[in-house]
Amino acid sequence: MLKDSFFYTYFRSLRVVDKQVSLVDNDLLKFVKLEELVLSANQIKEIDTTNLPPTLKVLELYGNKMTSMECLCTCPPPRLQHLGLGHNKLLGPLESLYVTSDYWPNLISLDLSFNDLTDLQGMVSGLRTLRRLRLLVLQGNPLALVPCYRGFIIDGLSGLCVLDDITVAPSEKHLFRGLSHSGDLLAHEARLVVTVGHVRGVLDSSVLDPEPGPQGPFITYRYYVTYEFVEDEEGEGDEYGRVLAEIVKPPPSTEQLGEVIPKEPIKEAEDSVGPGLASQSQSGELEESGASAPLPRPTDSAEELAKLRPRLDPRLWPSPGTVLFSTVRKPWSDVIPCNYEMQHVLKDLVRLKAFLLSGTTVTIVEEKILSWPAVPPSPNSPSAAKKGKGEKDKKGKEKDKEEKDKKGKDGKDKAGKGEKEPAKEQKGSKKKKELRKDLRQDPPVLRVLGSGPVDLEPLLSGEPFMSTVCNFGVVRTLETDRLTLYRDSKKNKSEKAKNAALEARKSKTKLPAASVYESDYRPDPLTVEIQIQLIQGHSTEEALRRLVP
Template sequence: MAGPGRCGVLAAFREHLRRLGLQDFPCGLGSWVGGRGHSRGGDPTGQEEAVLLGEESPEALMELLRDRHSPWALPPDGSRQDQHLREMAVLTPELVRGSNVFQVFKSLRIVGKGVEEVDEGLLQFQHLEELILSANQISRITSANLPRTLKVLELCCNAVADLQDLCAQPPPELQHLGLGHNRLCSPSQDKYLTADFWPNLVSLDLSFNNFTDLVGLVSQLSSLQKLRVLVLQGNPLALIPTYRGFLVDSLPKLSILDDIYVGPDERHQFHGLAKQTELIRSEARVVVSVGEIKGVPDPSACQQLEVGSEAPVITYSYCVTYEFAGEDIEDSSSTEVPKIHRSPVVATLDVDTSAWDSGEAKGQQKPAAMEEPKVHSAKVFVTPGKPWADTIDCSYRKEHTAKDLVGLKSYLAAGTIVSVVEEKVLSWPVDADPEENAVTKGKAGRGLQKGSAKGPVLREKQKRKKKEKPCELRSDPPIRRTLGTRRVTLETLLATENLVATVCDFGILMTEQLLQPPSLEEKVRSDRKKGKDKSKKPKGEREVQARQKTTSSAKGDRD
C-alpha cells in the first residue's frame, strides 16, 4: 500500500474507475437491464428476449455511449482504454465488478494523476504487460511492486533521480524502458544501464536528463545486445560535437538514435571513431550570428543641426545584445566549424517595440527585461555599433566554447534574450578658453592705443584664424535605449538540431519626438528675447562700453 499522505497507483486507478461510472447508467447492472446481465449476447435458444417496460436493449445502451452528443458520452480527453471499459461494462458487466477488473488489463495508462508512489497494489494486475505512468510525481520505483509480466514501462516526465530500487528485482521480460525528462545524471546511474539488469531491453529512452559522461555511458550500454532504439537527446553529453558519430560507431546494432534512422552510409562515415576516445572532449561550441536590423526610423531630422547653434549635434548608432552562458569565449570569424549546434541565428531583426529602457550593455546596467532570475549564469554580448540605414547590416559572427555542459543545457532550455539598443550621443560646440579670450582682448586693446594701423590687421588675422580653425565639439555620455527585447527559443538545439533561425519582430516602434526647425513666429520671439537679454547687461559691462565710447569720441575731437 502507498505511504500515508502519498498517492499510489492503485488509489489513482480506483478514482479513475469511479469517474468512469462503470456501475452507473448506462453501464453496469441495474433496473435498466433487469436480469439480463448474464445473457446480453442474446438468448441461447435463438429467441430474442422480450424487453420489459423500463428496460433498455444493449444496442440502445451502446448508442448512448458512442454518440458524442449524448450526455453519457466519454469526455474528449478520454482514452480508448476508457471507452473500451465502458463498453465492456454494458456488454459484460460482471468482468469489471470487484477484483475481476484487474484481470482485464494488459495495458494500464495513468497519466498526469499526481501519482507519487508505485505501491504493491499494482501486483493485482496479474496480466499487465504495459504500464504508462508519465507526467506524475514519482521519485523512486520499487521493482518488487512491479508485475513480472511487464514488457513496457514508461516513466517519462517524473522526478526519478536514482535507479537503485528499480534495478533490485526488475521485470525480466522488459523490452522498453522510458526514463525521459527525469533527474538522472552521470556517473552514478550509468552502472544500472547494463544487461545484468535489462537482458531483453530493445528500446531505451534517457532523453532530457543530466548525463554528461559520453564514454562512460556508452561503455555500459554496449552490454545491451538487444538494444536497437536509443534516445539521448536533451542530455548535456549530446552537445559534444562528436556525440552522434561516437555512438553510431560504438553501438553497431543500433537502428534508431534520437528518432533518426542509422543507415549504412552513416556507419561508414563514422567508422573507427569509437577507438579515438581522445577526440571526446566535454565541451561544446556554439556559433552566434546576427544578420540585419530593419524598421528603425530615420533619425536624420534631428541629427544634422547648424554648428554654432544652441542645439546639440546628435549622432545615433545601433547594436544587438544577446545573452550566452559559457566559460571560454573565442572569436573565430575566420574559423571553419564542424556541423554542430549553432545558436541563435538571428536572420533579421525587425525593430519595432514600445519597450522603453535606459539599460546599458557590456559593462553597463542591463535592460530590465534581462534582470529576471535565471537558472544559469549568462553574460551579455554586444555587436559593434552601426550607423542608421534602411537595412543595418550587423554581419556579426562569434563562436563560443562552453565547458559547463550542464549550464549550457540549462541556458538552451531557457532560451536567450535578444535586444536592439540605440545609442544617442549629444555633442555641443566648445566655447573658446576664457584666458585665451582675455589675452586676445588685451593685445587688441594695446594695438588700438599704439596705432590704429595695426588694429584692422590684427582683426583680419583673427577672422582668418577663426575661419581656418574647425569648431570643436564636446560629447555628453552616451544615452542608451532598448528599442526591442525578445526571448529566442533554443530548446530545439537540445534535440540535436544544428540550426536556429529566428526573425525577431518587436511590433510598432514608439520613437522619441523628432526635433523640428523653429517656425517664423518662434524665431521672432527668440530675437526679441535676445534683445531684452542684451539690454539687461551687468553694470560693470555697461561702464566698460561707456568708457570705450568716450575714448572714441575724444579721439575724434583730437583728429
C-alpha cells in the same frame, strides 16, 4: 456482476497519467497479465521494483522526479523490452552502471531523453552490453551537445537502428568508423556559433534633433544588438567579463575627435510635415530619458557594479548566470549590416542545457552621444580680440569704399574690392571650425528600441541550426521618414535629386515623394536576423582534425 479475479486477469495495459501518483504499492501485483504500465507526468521519485508485475514488457515513467535508475535495478522486470525515463532528473556518471544487460537483458528500446546525463563514454560502454537494443533516445541531455555525439554512439553501438528518432544510415556507420576508439582524445565541450545579420526598420533619430550651434551640442547616434549567453564557470569567465565591461563601461569624458561640421538645416522639410513633428520629437526625448540613464563609471568589484544595477534599463542587464554580448556600434542606415559572428565554447554542459531551455533575449539599442567643445572660447581670448579687430578693420574698409563710391570711382575698382570680401568671410568661418576640433563627450545615453525572447529549445531537440527574425513592431513614422528622405536627397549628387529638392524649396510645398508616402505608406517593422548553430561532427576525420592545434 464482475468478480475481482476477472478484473485483474483481463487488463494487459494500465495508464495512470497526471494523477499526482507518488507511490507504487504491491496492489499492482494483482494484475497478473499486465504487460504495459504507463505512469507518466506524476510525482514519482523512486519505485520499488518488487511491486512491479514480472510480466511487464513496457514501462513508461516520463515526466516524473526520478534522480537515479538505481531503484529500478533492485528487481527489474525480466521481460521488459521498452523503458521510458525521459524528462526526469537523472544526473551523474553512475547512471551508466544501470543500463547494462545485467538488469535489462531483453531491452529493445530505451528513452532517456531530456535528463542531465553528461558521461557519453560511460553511457556507450554500458549500452554496448545490450545486445538487443535497436532504438535509443538521448537527445535533450547535456552529453548530446558535444560535436562527436551522434557519430560516437553510432560507431559504439553497431546494432542500433534508430537514434533520436532518426534512422541510422549505412553511410553514417562508414563515416564514423573507428570514432568510438578515440573517445579519450575527443574534447567534451559544446561549440555554438551565433550570427547577427541585418537590422531593418530603425528610426533615424538624428532628423528630430535641432541643428547644433557653434558651441554644440554635436549629437551622434550609433546602433547595436545585444544578446545573452550562458557564462561557463569552467571555461572563459575572464573573457566574458571583458565583454561585459565593454558594454557597461562609458567612454572617457574627454575624447579627441576630428572636425565636426554641422548638418545643413532642413527648414523646408519642417514646413512640409506640419506641427505633428514637434510633438513627435518631444515624445521621443521623453521616452529616451525615461527608458534609459547614463551608464555608471567603471567599478573595481562586482558588488559595486551590482549596486549600480537599478540605474540601468533592466533590458540592458544580463539575466543571472549569463553574459551580455554586443555587436559593433554602427551608424544609422535603412538596413544596418551587423556582420557579427561569435563562437562560444562551453565545458559546463549542464548549465548550457538549462540556458537553451530558458532561451535568450535579443535587444536593439540606440546609443546617443552629445559632444561639446573642450574649451569654450572666452570673450577676452586672443582669438576673440583678433576677431574684433578684424570686424573693426572691415567696417573701416567699408566706410572707405563708400567714400570712394561718392568720388565716382569706376566699377572695376568696386568689383575688385567686392571679390576680396568673400575670401575674408571664408577665412573667418575656417577659424570657427578650428575651434571645434577638440570635443569632449558626455556619457552615452542608451535607449532600447526593441527587445524580445528567442526560443533555443530546438537545439536541444536535435536541430543543429536555428534561424529567426525577431520582429519588434513598427517604430518609424511618416514624418520622420519624409525628413530622412529629404536629407538623403540633398546629399545625393545626381542632378535629378538636386532639381527635385530645388523645386520643393521654390514652391514651399511637400516633397514629390510625400504623396507616394501618404498614399501607400508601409514602413518596415524593426527586425533583426539571428542565427545559432550547434557545431556537429560529420565524420571521424573531421572530429580528429579538431584535435590538431
